[in-house]
Amino acid sequence: METLPFFTEEEKKEFFSKYRVLLHHLYACLEKDDLPKIKNLMKQVVAQECYGRDKNGINGLLRNIDTALIATVEIGLKRTSVIALLLYRPVYKKIISEDKVRELFGDDVVLMIQCLLKTSDLYARNTAVNSENFHHLLFSFAEDVRVILIMIADRLCLMRMGKKLSEDDRIRLATEAAYLYAPLAHRLGLYKIKSELEDLSLKYLDRKQFDFIKQKLNETKRSRDAYIARFIAPIKEKLEQAGLHFEIKGRTKSIHSINNKLKKQQVDFENIYDLFAIRIVLDTPLEKERSECWQVYSIVTDMYQPNPKRLKDWISIPKSNGYESLHITVMGPENKWVEVQIRTKRMDEIAERGLAAHWRYKGIKAEKGLDEFMNTVRAALESQETNPMDLMKNFRMDLYKDEIYVFTPTGELIKLPKGATVLDFAFAIHSKLGSKCVSAKVNGKNVPIKYELNNGDSVSVITAPSQSPKRDWLNIVVTSKAKARIKQALREEAAKTANIAREMLMRRIKNRKVEMDEPALMRYIKKKGYKTVTDFFLDLGEERLDANNVIDEYLDLLKKETEQPEHVTLRSAEEFVATPPAEEITTSKDILVIDKNLTGIEYKLAKCCNPIYGDEVFGFISTQGIKIHRMDCPNAQEMFSRFGYRIIRAKWSGKGDNGYIVTLRVVGRDDIAIVTNITSVIGKEAGVSLRSLNINSVDGLFQGTFTVMVKDTSTLNQLTKKINTVKGVKNVVRLNT
Numbered sequence: 001m002e003t004l005p006f007f008t009e010e011e012k013k014e015f016f017s018k019y020r021v022l023l024h025h026l027y028a029c030l031e032k033d034d035l036p037k038i039k040n041l042m043k044q045v046v047a048q049e050c051y052g053r054d055k056n057g058i059n060g061l062l063r064n065i066d067t068a069l070i071a072t073v074e075i076g077l078k079r080t081s082v083i084a085l086l087l088y089r090p091v092y093k094k095i096i097s098e099d100k101v102r103e104l105f106g107d108d109v110v111l112m113i114q115c116l117l118k119t120s121d122l123y124a125r126n127t128a129v130n131s132e133n134f135h136h137l138l139f140s141f142a143e144d145v146r147v148i149l150i151m152i153a154d155r156l157c158l159m160r161m162g163k164k165l166s167e168d169d170r171i172r173l174a175t176e177a178a179y180l181y182a183p184l185a186h187r188l189g190l191y192k193i194k195s196e197l198e199d200l201s202l203k204y205l206d207r208k209q210f211d212f213i214k215q216k217l218n219e220t221k222r223s224r225d226a227y228i229a230r231f232i233a234p235i236k237e238k239l240e241q242a243g244l245h246f247e248i249k250g251r252t253k254s255i256h257s258i259n260n261k262l263k264k265q266q267v268d269f270e271n272i273y274d275l276f277a278i279r280i281v282l283d284t285p286l287e288k289e290r291s292e293c294w295q296v297y298s299i300v301t302d303m304y305q306p307n308p309k310r311l312k313d314w315i316s317i318p319k320s321n322g323y324e325s326l327h328i329t330v331m332g333p334e335n336k337w338v339e340v341q342i343r344t345k346r347m348d349e350i351a352e353r354g355l356a357a358h359w360r361y362k363g364i365k366a367e368k369g370l371d372e373f374m375n376t377v378r379a380a381l382e383s384q385e386t387n388p389m390d391l392m393k394n395f396r397m398d399l400y401k402d403e404i405y406v407f408t409p410t411g412e413l414i415k416l417p418k419g420a421t422v423l424d425f426a427f428a429i430h431s432k433l434g435s436k437c438v439s440a441k442v443n444g445k446n447v448p449i450k451y452e453l454n455n456g457d458s459v460s461v462i463t464a465p466s467q468s469p470k471r472d473w474l475n476i477v478v479t480s481k482a483k484a485r486i487k488q489a490l491r492e493e494a495a496k497t498a499n500i501a502r503e504m505l506m507r508r509i510k511n512r513k514v515e516m517d518e519p520a521l522m523r524y525i526k527k528k529g530y531k532t533v534t535d536f537f538l539d540l541g542e543e544r545l546d547a548n549n550v551i552d553e554y555l556d557l558l559k560k561e562t563e564q565p566e567h568v569t570l571r572s573a574e575e576f577v578a579t580p581p582a583e584e585i586t587t588s589k590d591i592l593v594i595d596k597n598l599t600g601i602e603y604k605l606a607k608c609c610n611p612i613y614g615d616e617v618f619g620f621i622s623t624q625g626i627k628i629h630r631m632d633c634p635n636a637q638e639m640f641s642r643f644g645y646r647i648i649r650a651k652w653s654g655k656g657d658n659g660y661i662v663t664l665r666v667v668g669r670d671d672i673a674i675v676t677n678i679t680s681v682i683g684k685e686a687g688v689s690l691r692s693l694n695i696n697s698v699d700g701l702f703q704g705t706f707t708v709m710v711k712d713t714s715t716l717n718q719l720t721k722k723i724n725t726v727k728g729v730k731n732v733v734r735l736n737t
Contacts, residue, residue, distance in 0.1 A: 011059055018065045022072060022082070029078040037104050041087065041096060056165050063157060064089065070153040074193060077153075080105075081146045084112035092117055115147040118456060148184065155181045156193055159200040174204035198256035206259075213255045213262075216269050224252060228276060231332045235280070238299045244292060245283040253277055276338045281348050289344045290315055293326050296342045304330035307337070315347075407458045416453065419478050423449040426461045427482035434482060435489055436463035450476045468493065498534045501541030509551055517558060522621045522646050524554045533648065592628065593653050594619055602626070603650075605660075609633035609736045612660035614713030619650040634736055659709040661691065662716055663735040669728035670702045677726045682708060685722065687715045705735070 023035065053059055068085050071077040083105055090096040091113050102110045155177055162170050178201035185194035203210040217224075228250040239246055253261075253275060262269065280300075284292045293315055300306075310329035318324045326342040405413050406425060414428055422442070426449075427434030437449055441460040453459065469489040477483055509516055522533070530536040539545045591613065592603060602625060609630040611617050616631040620639055628650055629636060640647060668674050675695060682690045691707040710716045716734070723732050 011062060015062055015065060018062075018069060022065060022068055025069075025072045026079065026082060031079070034079070034083075034105070038083065038086070041090070041104075044090075044095065056169065058161060058164050060089070063161070066160075067150070067154045067157040070156055071150055075149050075153060075190065077146060077149055080108050080112055081150060084109050084116060085150055088113040088116040088120070092120070112144060112146065115144055116150065119147060119151060122456065149188065152181050152185050152188075152190065152193065156197060159197060159204075162200065162204055170204045174201040177201045178205070195254045195256065199254055202256050202259055209259055210255060213258050213269070217252065217255070217258075224276070227333065227336070228252075228278070231276070231338060232278065234303055235278075235300060238303070239280070239296065242295065242299065244296070246296075247281045247283075249279045249281070251277055276332075276336070277341070278338060279341045279343070279348075282342075282344045284344055286346065289346070293342050293344065297326055297328060300328065300330060300340055300342075304332055304338075306330050310339075315343075404453060404455045406453050406456070409458070409460045417478055420453055421449065421476055421478070422447060422451045422453065422459065422461070423473060424477050424479045424482050425453060425459050427477065427485050428479065429461070431485045431489075433461055433463065434485060435469050436465065436467045437461050438464045438467050449473075494534060494538050497541035498537035501537040505537075505540060505547060505550065508547055509554075512551065512555075514555065518626065519621050520558050521554060524557050526646075527557065591652060592617075593651050594626065594648060603628050606633070608635055610661060610663070612662060612710060612713060612716065613652050614716075615652075617650050617652070619648040621646040621648065630736075659689075659711060662708055662710055664706045664708065664720070664723070665731075665733045665735050666704045666706060666723060666729060667731040668702055668704075668726075669730070670697045670700050671728055674702070674726060674728040675704060678704070678706065678723055678729070681722050681726060682706065682719065685715070685719050687711045688719055701730075 023038075027035075064086060068082050071085060072082055087096060087101055087109070091098060091101060098110050098113065101113065155173070158165070158173055159177055162173070165173065177197045182194050182197040182201065185191075185197060199210075232248050232250055236248060258269075258275065280296055282289075282292050282296065307329045310327070312325075312327035314324055315326050324343065324347040327339065328342070329337050329339050332338045402418050404416050404418055404420065406416060407413060408429065414425060416424055416428060422440040423434060423437055426437040426440070439449060439462045440447055440451070441462065442451060442453065442457050444458075446462075469486045471490060473486050474483060477486065506516060525533055525536045528536065530539075536545075540547060540550060594603065603619065604625060604627050605611055606620070606627045606629045609632070611628050611630045611633075617628050618631060618636075619626045620629055620643070626648070629639070633639075666678060675693075679690060679693070682688055687710065689709045691709055693704060693706045695702055695704045697703075708719070710719065720732050720734070723729060
């Protein structure tokens, strides 16, 4: 490594200096012969110019060494992570093979390199980092938490090189760090790195504000440090006199934190309440925690005047997330406000380690599952084990193991369940795209619609105008949306085919100079074993039945029925319905559409439920023709269960100009004035006329039946509401007969 092509003399010195520091920190955790292997590989890498300069002129090898130093010195990553970090780019450039790395350093290093390659590919796509799906994809790519730590180190390295970046890259990187990597560092307990990322983000995104706060802090640094020492000294003395065991930490808040307070409180820099933060951490047994915390509170407030509006007691009643602490803001020397936090070591550990999730306590959105996972990771990071990072290999980020995230051609991320296919993806984009899908290109390769997608795949759907959903597609898709759309398309296609077949059959029967007998056709369909009329016409439309044979069989059945005695006629559902003989026939204004699109067909309104215009209805084919029933008809369940093959669709259309007879039962207080008022309401209501009424009185209550003529359900509902408002009326019910 004596020669470094394309390096300046200054860069050479910097590289060798940092390289030696890195090896020094790694030396204790390296395995036998690791050092010469790394040196030999690095010579090979440098000789083949694997690391050049990027578009901003940053030396790639120096950046890698800087990232490795952050990962090792500031985060604590060891052998596997750093070797993978040094070698993943040479593997990507195919200068070194994965097999060679496996032979030299083992499977774990290769796995880390593979994860790093995946995450690098994710960034190469320029996907929006503020997408929630981006976070999930990032975690699923970074199967090992060490990969996330390396990515944090890399972002921090780049942020520190901000002066060398272009304006656009600097803004993008700063936004990324503020939105994703600073909160991630906080979750992992890397508080120093988190604060630095936030401060650098503010520096690049709002330089004027950053410089203003920095200048203010610099102007007051010496006096501020002296002030903190002066503030702490008498408290420390009093606490020692009280015999308490404690630790006092004093600090100035970060530039980013101060900026947030300036925005939130909308005050001048000099008026920020808690520019200074003091934390008193007591070492005390559990049973004495509360009493000693309040004892400290008493000592502090005896010395300094408290602001009662700024007292936050999360010891008596902990926050819902488990956070316990006593916060007070007191007026210190020179009339400056100082925030003091009082807690025990146990409380401090809970708050800092994440059981209370300090980052969530600050208002950052929590994710179920990730919270607990990150607490475990943080505990391992802070473990007193000889080599805590060795524990990291056991942590696999399978938080989103049941989900995958794939890219559209425009770079948008789509979330799908694991096992989803190209067809699922197409329907997730749009139903029409799914219905016309014939294949796809995944990562540039042609694949069939049943191809199972993987995390990070780029998918481009290929369609054909002639394509339409098939029944076997239901076995290919796994998402509920795709299944629902396919079933809907199949139903629509079946209905379309059935309607065409019906029209064809009617036309052919008419060509034979025979009048269609609808009830006879329904009996024929049942005799053929079909549960629904649609199934019959679907088979006819798809030529599983021969139309000529159907017509011949239908005519034979019709002939036999006309030759049979009247008493052997098939039983009708009307035998189970008490129906008066007189029924009104409506055939004139196409008010009803029968079986989806048939109009002008003769029908009768069934007297068992008296349907009116606007009711949800269905048609029933009886020996006397088609009868229209309400869906809530008392005989509907019997008809559907026993005579489902006779049921046909029906719906209202046009306008309800005809009059319909409806009977209302009204119950109320026994008073002749009530009846007078009800008849008055009926008489005044437009489109309503009273046909008859009958009144009975029992035990102070009257029950009246009012038969009225209305034109539709809207008119009826309006009438019912008005009758209900009549004084003394208790109940109004529409009767079926």
